[in-house]
Amino acid sequence: MKTKSAAKKRFQVTGSGKLKRKHAYHGHILTKKSQKRNQTK
Secondary structure, three states: OOOHHHHHHEEEEEEOEEEEEEOOOOOOOOOOOHHHHHOOO
């Protein structure tokens, strides 16, 4: 089975085997949002 190309681009496997992912709502129209709201986790 092939790896899903979409998932391959969105997730990163750490050294210990855990998955890292980006949190939603942090890449669009950031100018009018406060810095507190802009911080990604």
